[in-house]
Amino acid sequence: MIxxxxxxxxxxxxxxxxxxxxxxxxxxxxxxTVGASLYTKSRFAGASVVLxxxxxxxxxxxxxxxxxxxxxxxxxxxxxxxAREIVDQVAAHYDMSPxxxxxASTGVIGRQYPMNKIRAGLQTLGDVAITTDAEQVAxxxxxxxxxxxxxxxxxxxxxxxxxxxxxxxxxxxxDMATHISLVFTDAAVSQSDLExxxxxxxxxxxxxxxxxxxxxxxxxxxxxxxxxxxxxxxxAFAAALHEVLLSLTKQIARDGEGAExxxxxRVDSARDDEQAVTVARTIVNSPLVKTxxxxxxxxxxxxxxxxxxxxxxxxxxxxxxxxxxxTQEVYPQRVDEAGLAQLSAYMQGADVLIHVSLATxxxxxxxxxxxxxxxxxxxxxxxTT
Numbered sequence: 105m106i107x108x109x110x111x112x113x114x115x116x117x118x119x120x121x122x123x124x125x126x127x128x129x130x131x132x133x134x135x136x137t138v139g140a141s142l143y144t145k146s147r148f149a150g151a152s153v154v155l156x157x158x159x160x161x162x163x164x165x166x167x168x169x170x171x172x173x174x175x176x177x178x179x180x181x182x183x184x185x186x187a188r189e190i191v192d193q194v195a196a197h198y199d200m201s202p203x204x205x206x207x208a209s210t211g212v213i214g215r216q217y218p219m220n221k222i223r224a225g226l227q228t229l230g231d232v233a234i235t236t237d238a239e240q241v242a243x244x245x246x247x248x249x250x251x252x253x254x255x256x257x258x259x260x261x262x263x264x265x266x267x268x269x270x271x272x273x274x275x276x277x278x279d280m281a282t283h284i285s286l287v288f289t290d291a292a293v294s295q296s297d298l299e300x301x302x303x304x305x306x307x308x309x310x311x312x313x314x315x316x317x318x319x320x321x322x323x324x325x326x327x328x329x330x331x332x333x334x335x336x337x338x339x340a341f342a343a344a345l346h347e348v349l350l351s352l353t354k355q356i357a358r359d360g361e362g363a364e365x366x367x368x369x370r371v372d373s374a375r376d377d378e379q380a381v382t383v384a385r386t387i388v389n390s391p392l393v394k395t396x397x398x399x400x401x402x403x404x405x406x407x408x409x410x411x412x413x414x415x416x417x418x419x420x421x422x423x424x425x426x427x428x429x430x431t432q433e434v435y436p437q438r439v440d441e442a443g444l445a446q447l448s449a450y451m452q453g454a455d456v457l458i459h460v461s462l463a464t465x466x467x468x469x470x471x472x473x474x475x476x477x478x479x480x481x482x483x484x485x486x487x488t489t
Contacts, residue, residue: 106238106256109265109290111137111330115232116244119225121218122173122211128225129244130194131286132167133330138295139165140302141206144323151176151183152209153324155191162203163295168286168326169194169207170245171217172271176209177321179216186217193226208284208324210271211247242269245284248483249273250359255351257344264291264333266344270352273315273361285310285325285352291341292331301342302327309349312381312471315360316480317389357472358454362479366455367397372468373461379417380462380469386410387458394476397456402447404434407458417464424463429456 108114114131121127133139141160143153152171159165169190176183187207195202235241242252253270272283293301306325327345358366369388374380387393390410396403404427411425427435430450432443439447450456456475 106254106267108236108238108241109267109288109330109333111290111332112288112328113234113236114241115229115234116240117225117229117232120221121171125246126240126244127172128169129241130167130169131241131288131328132198133288133328134332135166137166137328137330138293138298139206139326139328140295140299141165141324141326142303142306144320146319146321146323148177148321150209150322151179152187152207153322155184155187156206156208156324159191159203159206164201164204165206165326166328167194167198167200167205168328169205170284170286171207171209171222172245172247173211174209174215174217175211175213175322176217177213179214182216186219189219190222190226194229197226197229206326208322208326210245210284210322213321238267238269241286242271245269245271245286247271248361253352253355253359255348255355257347259289259291259336259344260340262291262333262336262340264289264336266291266348268348268352270356272320272356273359283310283320283323283325283356287325287327287345287348289327289329289345290331290333291329291336292334293329293336293341297338298327298329301345305342305346305349309346309353312385312469313353313357314385314389314471314473315357315363353472357474360474360480361483362477362481363474364477365397365453365475367394367473367475368455368457368470369473370457370459370468370470371462373463373465374467374469375417375419375462375465376467377469379464380467381471383411383414383460383462384469384471386413387460388471388473391476393458394473397451398475398477400448400451402429402434402444402451404429407460408435411460419464420462426461426463428459430459
């Protein structure tokens, strides 16, 4: 069992939102806990996101509640009232201010919460067993995920830990953070330092994963620090936080709806970070690249096509670009038939690296995604039924 860091407890339950699997979780930090959170930039942001932005602005977040199987998106004033009612009831149960709590929701768009079921469930919240099991928290936020996503790291030079859980396998394209993720640490960190470290790590992990190019209306990521394990070295904290978020990022990509392979795209020798990220993301999002990887076809021409789509960068010269699958260069140095057969064998594996050097500068970036399969179509064709 992976336990939550010290200073945190959770409750998980089924309120009957859609089926009999867990669909409600609340995690609470001891008084003195500080928090940081980021939310989707979608113009169709859900009511829970809208409310959480308002609550988080008070700077006192120490608890988070998540409801799965219903996103509370496109639900108007009623959806906002319902989210506020849930926050108020959970806050009252724990004898805290509603400003100490944020709420996240994930699931089908355009349906109101089944408030009669949720109200009944909240009335029994005191009877729900308290847990410190991170897997229970991870399972309670799942929708079409095939497995819970959990990561942990020890902060070097201390006894403090970081534990993160996440959900997300479809409607994944970053625009702040992507999916829903909850990260907890018992390190003593100031709120300003926590926000700075969290935002930086999110930008280099969660903001660089893509399953299908679609940005969720419910993206929420929350990081809470209880401080119960004492102060830590700032660089060590940042390194451990990055380790946890990177693990969750790869788990999301690997579990993409219908996915069979993790794709890592590394772009280096770029003019700046923006160019490196843009080119890498264009490659990983290409349906032709995704299907080539799925078919274990080392068709480097599809990668060249994707790079070429970045026509906003006139400094990219096709005669200076280098393309590799794994460590094998395929352009401009071509491989023979035997080499292509070896590459096909490599691409049949669970992890495929596409490495591109642009020869426009010294910057680099890595993004993660997955192959495109018939399973993705089946899952999303039948999603609401």
